[in-house]
Amino acid sequence: MKKQIKNKKTKVTAAVREKPKAQPVKSKPAEVKQLICLLGDEQLVKEYSAALQEKGIAVQELQNLASLKNSVKKITAAFELTLTANEQKKKNLLALSEALPANVPIISCAVTETILSQSHLLKHPERFIGIAAFPTLFANPLVELAPSLHTSKEIADNVKALFDSLKKETAMVQDSVGMVMPRILCQIINEALFTSQNDVASPNDIDEAMKHGANYPHGPIAWGEMIGFANVVAVLDALYNNHHEERYRVAPLLRQMAIAGVFWRTKE
Amino acid sequence: MAISIGIVGAGTMGAGIAHIAALNKFTVSLYDINDEVIRRSVEKINFEMKRSVDKNKISDDDMKQALTRIKKRTNINDLDTCDIIFEAVLEDIKVKKDLFKKLDQIAHHTAILATNTSTLSVTSIAAATKKPERVVGMHFFNPVHEIQLVEIVKGERTSDETMKSAAAIAEQLGKKAVQTKDTPGYIVNRVSHPFYNEALKILGENATTLEEIDRIVKKSGGFKMGPFELMDLTGNDVSLSVAESIYEQMYHDPRFQPSRIQKQMVEAGMFGKKNKLGFYNYEEK
Structure with a gap:
């Protein structure tokens, strides 16, 4: 199921932007429509989806991994919001890492397992970053992020810029279970x-x-x-x-x- | 029926209880060992009430009326007609037990004896009297006139009737009363223990800085203050002694193990806001 909301005011940082040739509109090269894909726990997806859409960001809630194929070229960032480190989360992360281009950040809930152990064996572990996704917290003005030992500075900066554009403060903390x-x-x-x-x-x-x-x-x-x-x-x-x-x-x-x-x- | 209130100990907590009792139209007998201590205490009540007047929380008339209701007492025997006596002396079991033994002889036989202890056993204090069923814990929080809550603590032998009366009086004092059994830390100090201790542990693991932990707790968790700001406000010496007391009383249950970081702060004399240096530096530049 696709849920998209247009908002021309939304600005995107250079690094999460797709390559120019993917853009059909020549006249406005700076305006890239963001599409954030969300998958994982229903409660968290709901909270994140509502908050992102409220800020005018287009959101795709992925019901299953098969639907990822249809939108893979348009996705500018992905959130994996399964709290418990289970088999499904592993499958989701694997599918995202296989499907999405290397410059698309994958922001994964790293509350019950470090982002390092989630991403270490996947393709491009440098584009994974942990988030303290936890029910009831996303409505508040700050999000906690945890880069792993592999996370590139570029990705960390891009994800921070994404939250800046949402008028959310960020705090970078050590990649440890439970975060803060x-x-x-x-x-x-x-x-x-x-x-x-x-x-x-x-x-x-x-x-x-x-x-x-x-x-x-x-x-x-x-x-x-x-x-x-x-x-x-x-x-x-x-x-x-x-x-x-x-x-x-x-x-x-x-x-x-x-x-x-x-x-x-x-x-x- | 007008209830008369006695207070033993005119320090911060005693003055706080006198303040709210007088504002809620109770006659208050405020006792301490000498005139000077009482004078300073009433002065402090006066100062706090004035601030409430400035904030338009009470009227100037309310304040004047309230201050007339506070009777300064230096003879403890004058508390013999009080319906309830609040004890707010030094947090020391021997001092409190000796006092309750004395109050048991002075007080009217139907009077309630309430201790404001935050860490000691109400049961043990009550055992110093011949009427332990009439002894109860009424744990007010500092500053008394600002914090809504009173924990009504049921000692092992406290009667249900005493619990009910104590809760009713707390409500007449404009407070929210909750009932708790006499166990270490009661509710608030026990449940908030991890708020401080887990923050200290995270700091000890160097997961981030204390400023960041405070910022996260406030802006991601929605708490009014961060743990380190609060420890500085309460005083690290006070926080640590509460934590150590709970730990001792819980027979060293590892959940309640105090933090070495906080101990070091106290050893360094970095108590917090009160001496301008704690986790944060409050020195004016």
Whole structure:
């Protein structure tokens, strides 16, 4: 399914632009229509798609890898937004790296696996860059990016310029599991679930306490629900496997919520 | 029925509680060891209220009325008619236990004794009295007149009735009350522990700078302040002692292990905003 929105104001940096011969319009060589392709987790694709389109960027949500062929020449950047490092993510990254020209950046969610290990064995690993794609965060004014040891400066600059054009700040951080915000956030949610499990306070009081006592934008348990408890567990498990430290042990109640997909409070 | 409030300890927290109680039309007996301490405390309340007047949060008349409701006390026996006594003295278990033993003898037999401790065991403080069912934790946050929350802490032997009364009083003080059991860090200090500690760990791994972590937490996470700004504001000495206390009380559960980086800040005397040097430099150039 193609979703495209025209916006002549959108500017594109030189390096993500396609070669001149691919452009049918001679009179406006500087105006290249951006087309960003998105694939991966439905929730993240939805958030990114909405935010990009709001800024007038043409977006293609790839339903399957076969549809990639039709638009491959028009794509100026690709986002792989599968949070969990699974087989499907590997297939997606492989397909993108095989199909897209070497100068097209592939921006991949690198929250549960480093961008280095995702891209190391693929074609042109220098055009991969990690992003802290995590539910509920893309509406905020800053995105975290992580270049791998292979990522070229040119690609990193281009991706930064892409976000500049979207009026989003960027922060370049080390390529490590959880990056910064998802890591801190998941640890807070985990402790909130331990607190709930230990029956220290009701889930509602835990959320109210953090909002009114610590000025949190959301109560941590409600926030976990918005993110999806399975996503929170995926990050914590990845941190645990990466560090082998007890501090990343998932609260048993949180793991159960991840399996059930809901928090019992919502059923009341 | 007008409830009269007693406060023991006219420091920052005691003054804060007196401030909101007086503004909410309670009569307040503010006790401390001498006139000078009380005078300075009332002066501080006066200053804070004036700022609220300047911000149009309260009227000049509200302020004048409120200040008349604060009675300065230097004899602890004068708290005998109070319906509730808030303790806001030094965060030291022996000091608090001795005080509660004394308050137990002075206070009216139906009075509630509330401790404002943030890290000590309410259960243990209550055990110093003959009426542990009437002892409760009421954990206010600094600055008291700005932060909405009060944690109502149920000690092992605190009665449900005392919990209810304490929550009702907190609400009459214009606060949002949440109930918590008497476990280390209660809710806020426990759940916010990773906000600081994970940020310190990321810094320790050199994944980025502390300025960047603060920027990310605010602009990607939507938090009002970053962890390092907040630690500087609270004071690294205070933050570390809270973290160490939780760690000790949790029998060294590794989740609560304090950060070596913060310890070093304290050892270096870099407490934060209060002495103009912490994670950030606040020295005026």
